[in-house]
Amino acid sequence: MGWIRLAGTVAVVSCLWVLTEGLPVFGAGSPDPIMVGLDADMSSGSARSGEAIRRGIVLAMDEINGRGGVLGRPLQLVVKDHRGNPARGVDNIKAFGDMKNLVAVVGGLHTPVALAELEAIHKNRIIYLDPWAAGTPVVDNGYDPNFVFRVSVRDEYAGGFLVDKALEMGHKKVALLLEQTGWGRSNERSMKEALKTRWLRPVTIQWFHWGVQDLTRQIRGAREAGADVIILVANAPEGIVAVTSMAGLPPEQRLHIISHWGITGGEFFKHAEERLKQVHLVFLQTYSFLDPPFPEKAEALFSAYQKKFPECNTVEDIFAPVGTAHAYDLMHLLALAIEKAGTTDRPAVRKALENLDPYQGLVRYYDPAFTKDRHDALDASDFSLARYTPEGIIVPFKVENHVAADKK
């Protein structure tokens, strides 16, 4: 682990440099900062996702500002809380649109919010960087020029990935348990398509609303339809209800749950800890500090993370790591785009984002990250399954191991 120590030393030295040399660059009389907004759920059911994204942005900004900023101007974060409410999100975007020197807005977890914000985003021509909302229509929104760029899961890919993993795990009758939102419907389409390509179809599609208090009826419906696995598309609050309802069934009636990643954006484990011991649950992830694709970058970031957030002792303490990782990469990509555009003019930056050079990011090697026709930086190759340990740590889940264990 010498390289980790080396990376840590580099991070410490970098921080010291930022403190002793870098900060004076943005001292009195320094140019106006380049504003970056964060519009995420910072206080509601998926607040941890918002905080994870904020931490990724802050860590990236620290690095960028440590290097002298962008175009000689520091990056500065402005946070607004949409609490998962599209109406708040739209109002936040409008407020960001009126904000001087704002280049981009980093979005949050919720696809419905992002979908609702699209009009305001494009009306205000705000670059919308999506680190988490997976709905396909968020990016494939029909706007031209498209101001939305995403380093996150795309449901179109996620559907196929989750179906494949279910099949790999030996399940053949898939039931879909979807939230009645744009995100759910996005997944409905992608999963039905994925199953269709595999000559399958969901045995049932059960819908639920936000705020639902019991999903037993839907789960029983899935079981009665003959399902042997449920693919769940839900955020943390409804994910807790789903796991609780499943745990409330007799053991022989319980089904495996393969979940989209929305459940990891809130206090899911805290409220479902006991039920998780009775329910088999795996979920989609794109990044893990425990099994990073580029360990040196992960170590450097972890070192900076520890310094910035001292309560974090190990990589297991980094909650909602995908949010942090995606936001971190997005911020660097934004900085590159601004540099490339040589201006903070948003359309120019948007265009620059479509023409970035290849970049070694934390999550993947972006070659390039975006193109004019592709605003999703990740694809299914970046996806993986994960599970919660009894301690609440998100760890990679290997389907092979699961299959082997089942065979034994």
Add this chain to the structure above:
Amino acid sequence: MKKPSPILPYVLKRVLPASLAALVGIWICMRLIALDTVQREVHERVRVEAGKGAGTVAARLNTLMDSLRNLAANDLVINSLIDTTARENYLPPFFRSLRIPGPREVRITLTDYRGRVLTSNRLDATGLEGTKCLKTVMAGRECFSISNKGLRAVVPVRYSGLPEGAVCATYGQKQVSQMVTVSEPNAVFAVFDREGACLSASAGAPWKSRPSAAAPHAEQWIEAFVKIPGFVDLTLVCAESREQAFAALNRLDGFFLVAAAFNLLALFLAVFMSARMVAWPLAGFIRKMDRIRDVVQLDEKVVESGPEEFRRLARSFNGLTGNLARVTRGLNERIKELDCLYGISLLVESTDSLQEIFEGTLDLIPSAFRFPEMTCARIVLDGDVLVSNPNWGNQCEACNYPCISETLMVDGEPAGEIRVCYTEDRPECDEGLFLPEEKRLIKKIAQRLTGVVERLRAEERLRKTEESQAMEAGRAQMSALVLHHVGNAVTPLQVYVEELRDGAGRQSLNYLESAYGDLLSHKEGLGGYVNRDARGKQVFAYMKSVIRSLKKQDEQRETLIREMAQSVFRISEILKLQQTYAEERNDAKTREAMNQLLNDVSDRPDTEKER
């Protein structure tokens, strides 16, 4: 001084008016209490009705609020805040099918966090933008406002515990009136909003706005104001007209008047009868007492009749007069006894004759006894018998009639007795045939007579003793006189004898012996001595002087002997005289005799007395 009136007029004049006044006071108090009670009951009833009405209104409004809360917690409603599809496709039919308890013309609206309308069951829905209510709801509290223009209830729609939208129910004026209308047959109700506007009022209710105590109609209505529980902006007034409420009191008032009239009549009769019941026995009682006072007839008895108190009074009075009669009789007996004793005392003082004293006492004794006419007495002393009745032997002593007697103890020895007997047989009383006082009287008479006898006898003994003592004293006095005189005669005799024995003759003899001695001692030279010696020369003179002295002494001795003879003579004379008296007054033994003797002696001539 005002003459007191009899008890019946007195009671009718004094007690009856006071009782009437008390009765009227009681009646007035009862009426006031009844009025107060009725008022309290009416107020309480109105208050209870107001509480019930308020509860009814509150229940309706709470039902509305509960429905809104359930609606706000509905996951479709929550999801509609998030999802446009749900909001546009699923929520409208849900809202159209929605049944909120209460008037059907309710407008249900879902707004976003800024109060903008998202969906409503009515086309004319209005949002909450910019309202104070929206701030309240977004702060997590419910908002309820009601006025005569309508009702608006807003409940926050929460997701993950945070208010993200609102469900709003709106009613118009007519629906509000329906919701808060309360009807009861005996009371009128009205509900007012915070500004005092009337939201609903029963038929006949006088209010157009919130009533106050100073309002003109307050005198005609009994009102109770109640805040609707949980909806403090609403005030419910329940009222009952005083005319209706106090109809019962008016009936009660009439009943009180009639009852009071009957009470007055009953009171008059009661007082009259009571006074009469008291006055009549008292009058009889007073008559008896007057009779007893006037006639001093203590044996007169009051008839025990009437109430128990009067019976007890009569018993007590009769007991009192009985005691008085006994005491009076006793006093009369004591008077007779005292008279008897006093008479005996007078007898004793008037004479020293026992005979007279005893006869007088026998005359006094019968009158001191209860039955003097049949009482006889007898005194026996040292065998002498005195009786009060000459027929004692026949009527008293010979018969076996009862007697009492007392022994006369003279000088500690029985000397006789005093006895009292009846000449006829008498029935015995409680105390016996003879009263204890009579027994004590006999005892005292006996003591008195005994004392008299002892005194008289003692005086006799004293007199005799004094006589004896006087004789002894006379004798002694005579002896002393005789001896005095004898002594007077003997004393010079003794002096003479002494003089004769101790006279100068012995001294002269001594002188002579002395001269003889001198001469004898000088017989040898007698001449010389007689001639030359100084002493010798005086011997013859001396002897001559002795001889003269001896002669003189002889003469004196002669004289003395003569006087001695005379003294002896006088003694013999005295003795002779004493002997003469003794012979002449041989029986003179009294002091007077002795005195006479002395007087006689003193009357003797001086010469004789000299002798």
